[in-house]
Amino acid sequence: MPAPQAPFDPNQTPKLTIAELDELVGELAPFVALYGFKVDEIGFGWARVRLPYDYNFVRPGGTISGPAMMALADYGMYVGLMGAIGPVALAVTTNLNINFLHKPAEKDLLCDARLIKLGKRLAVGDMSIHPEGDDRMCAHVTATYSIPPQ
Amino acid sequence: MPAPQAPFDPNQTPKLTIAELDELVGELAPFVALYGFKVDEIGFGWARVRLPYDYNFVRPGGTISGPAMMALADYGMYVGLMGAIGPVALAVTTNLNINFLHKPAEKDLLCDARLIKLGKRLAVGDMSIHPEGDDRMCAHVTATYSIPPQ
Amino acid sequence: MPAPQAPFDPNQTPKLTIAELDELVGELAPFVALYGFKVDEIGFGWARVRLPYDYNFVRPGGTISGPAMMALADYGMYVGLMGAIGPVALAVTTNLNINFLHKPAEKDLLCDARLIKLGKRLAVGDMSIHPEGDDRMCAHVTATYSIPPQ
Amino acid sequence: MPAPQAPFDPNQTPKLTIAELDELVGELAPFVALYGFKVDEIGFGWARVRLPYDYNFVRPGGTISGPAMMALADYGMYVGLMGAIGPVALAVTTNLNINFLHKPAEKDLLCDARLIKLGKRLAVGDMSIHPEGDDRMCAHVTATYSIPPQ
Numbered sequence: 001m002p003a004p005q006a007p008f009d010p011n012q013t014p015k016l017t018i019a020e021l022d023e024l025v026g027e028l029a030p031f032v033a034l035y036g037f038k039v040d041e042i043g044f045g046w047a048r049v050r051l052p053y054d055y056n057f058v059r060p061g062g063t064i065s066g067p068a069m070m071a072l073a074d075y076g077m078y079v080g081l082m083g084a085i086g087p088v089a090l091a092v093t094t095n096l097n098i099n100f101l102h103k104p105a106e107k108d109l110l111c112d113a114r115l116i117k118l119g120k121r122l123a124v125g126d127m128s129i130h131p132e133g134d135d136r137m138c139a140h141v142t143a144t145y146s147i148p149p150q
Numbered sequence: 151m152p153a154p155q156a157p158f159d160p161n162q163t164p165k166l167t168i169a170e171l172d173e174l175v176g177e178l179a180p181f182v183a184l185y186g187f188k189v190d191e192i193g194f195g196w197a198r199v200r201l202p203y204d205y206n207f208v209r210p211g212g213t214i215s216g217p218a219m220m221a222l223a224d225y226g227m228y229v230g231l232m233g234a235i236g237p238v239a240l241a242v243t244t245n246l247n248i249n250f251l252h253k254p255a256e257k258d259l260l261c262d263a264r265l266i267k268l269g270k271r272l273a274v275g276d277m278s279i280h281p282e283g284d285d286r287m288c289a290h291v292t293a294t295y296s297i298p299p300q
Numbered sequence: 301m302p303a304p305q306a307p308f309d310p311n312q313t314p315k316l317t318i319a320e321l322d323e324l325v326g327e328l329a330p331f332v333a334l335y336g337f338k339v340d341e342i343g344f345g346w347a348r349v350r351l352p353y354d355y356n357f358v359r360p361g362g363t364i365s366g367p368a369m370m371a372l373a374d375y376g377m378y379v380g381l382m383g384a385i386g387p388v389a390l391a392v393t394t395n396l397n398i399n400f401l402h403k404p405a406e407k408d409l410l411c412d413a414r415l416i417k418l419g420k421r422l423a424v425g426d427m428s429i430h431p432e433g434d435d436r437m438c439a440h441v442t443a444t445y446s447i448p449p450q
Numbered sequence: 451m452p453a454p455q456a457p458f459d460p461n462q463t464p465k466l467t468i469a470e471l472d473e474l475v476g477e478l479a480p481f482v483a484l485y486g487f488k489v490d491e492i493g494f495g496w497a498r499v500r501l502p503y504d505y506n507f508v509r510p511g512g513t514i515s516g517p518a519m520m521a522l523a524d525y526g527m528y529v530g531l532m533g534a535i536g537p538v539a540l541a542v543t544t545n546l547n548i549n550f551l552h553k554p555a556e557k558d559l560l561c562d563a564r565l566i567k568l569g570k571r572l573a574v575g576d577m578s579i580h581p582e583g584d585d586r587m588c589a590h591v592t593a594t595y596s597i598p599p600q
Contacts, residue, residue: 007252007286031517034484066543067481067521074516093516094422095395095444097247097547099274099292101267102157116290117251121421122394122446124249126290136157137266140276142249142290144395144444146422181367184334216374216393217331221367243366244572245545245594247397271571272544272596294545294594296572307552307586397547399574399592401567402457416590417551424549426590436457440566440576440592442549 226263376413
């Protein structure tokens with residue numbers, strides 16, 4: 001089945017680097033430090049972000065940390081959006097929908113985010129989460145961000 | 151970005167043919183006749199279904215027919231699920247989430263459905279809708295079906 | 301209908317009457333005629349709309365008509381929004397999420413819609429669907445509409 | 451708290467107390483300690499849970515903590531479900547949908563959760579989040595839990 005094209009060229013140069021993103025996020029998003037999220041890749045409208053397995057609080061006892069996955073997906077979308085529009089601090093999530101599919105293996109979790117709409121006022125992203133080294137999706141997420149007027 | 155693998159082999163032979171599916175649906179799902187939906191392809195856990203452009207009631211005046219797209223995605227998921235589990239008449243939708251992305255061109259709409267979870271009790275599907283001949287997604291849908299005990 | 305904790309006074313006079321709404325919808329939304337939807341009540345940010353039981357195509361054989369419920373909820377939200385902002389023809393659904401809870405009794409279905417956010421650019425509604433004369437919700441829906449700039 | 455149209459009597463005695471719930475959660479759900487969530491009330495199919503304003507990491511700089519609200523709603527649903535079915539450790543979230551409505555005031559956040567479906571295999575909840583002392587909803591959530599076979 002073909003993967004439908006993004007509504008823009010995802011091979012464009014992203015509007016900020018991982019270092020610039022990390023600086024922006026350090027000021028704004030305390031949950032990123034809380035969960036220890038890392039940015040592996042940033043592109044124009046897409047990103048790969050990571051939840052390290054051994055980080056504090058995430059998964060003691062092997063229980064499923066749904067809230068950590070929701071936060072990870074929200075962050076992945078944010079990073080991909082910043083890659084497309086640059087450091088717009090006030091972009092905010094308006095909707096997020098998550099389906100939990102399988103209990104993940106005990107590894108780092110990776111979230112692949114891509115925008116499926118990039119409008120002037122709204123952006124929509126599609127995110128899949130899977131453990132490192134295991135292609136099986138453990139959660140799927142869609143989210144909408146509102147982009148403030150310039 | 152890699153498209154995450156399905157949790158099963160989608161190249162398996164589907165559990166029913168388009169003809170068998172049409173017969174099943176004719177008895178159960180009047181909205182299929184209402185909208186004139188067609189099945190283009192059925193696979194094990196995936197399907198492509200079609201909303202003909204010129205069908206009655208769909209889009210007079212060029213207005214956007216959101217409800218027709220919701221019905222189309224629900225149907226695509228149903229067809230893909232039947233392809234994986236066979237004609238289980240009592241499988242029912244429990245949740246559906248749709249994001250409308252762009253006003254579609256005035257053409258037939260195609261819905262590509264694929265299962266991203268196929269459990270004993272629940273199946274989850276990911277659907278994209280786009281006009282024929284235009285790769286730009288106009289709507290994205292996820293849905294969950296409950297599968298009755300055998 | 302009480303509208304608990306709405307972000308506005310739901311007892312204000314609605315911005316249009318049922319007759320004005322019917323005229324607006326007749327031009328724009330063919331699925332309303334398709335399903336035979338009726339408006340029972342319209343308020344400022346809320347509405348009650350009805351799916352008549354015996355209408356064509358809805359439920360022959362007693363099967364569950366999920367798509368009819370999705371369309372009904374989308375319509376209820378639209379009517380409640382029009383009651384709050386007046387006849388803005390271009391308001392469009394951007395997201396809809398439905399949970400199907402119980403198979404409904406074989407009666408007219410009523411959808412109670414109320415806005416839970418009424419912003420300049422986005423409105424969010426909360427809808428419950430239940431059979432007439434039966435308080436048990438058979439489906440619950442949230443939806444977002446985008447409101448075009450004036 | 452009133453639970454309109456619940457599919458059961460919400461005035462029944464809950465199946466566990468706040469103390470029993472706290473003990474259960476301490477073993478299973480590290481994010482509860484992470485965010486400092488408290489249970490204000492537990493009932494049969496409903497609950498009120500609290501995110502203290504001044505807790506570590508939640509909201510430095512006054513930014514909106516969407517992930518904390520998602521986690522709070524997921525927890526509220528879990529508590530209400532435990533009130534209805536007792537301490538079933540393996541109940542897991544399968545779907546969560548959140549709409550962010552308004553930036554909350556700088557106060558404790560309260561989440562009112564109520565079940566709108568309580569089946570043998572699935573439960574669905576409806577959650578609203580608002581700041582203490584302010585009736586305006588800042589987020590609305592629906593979620594589904596899968597209940598394991600006994």
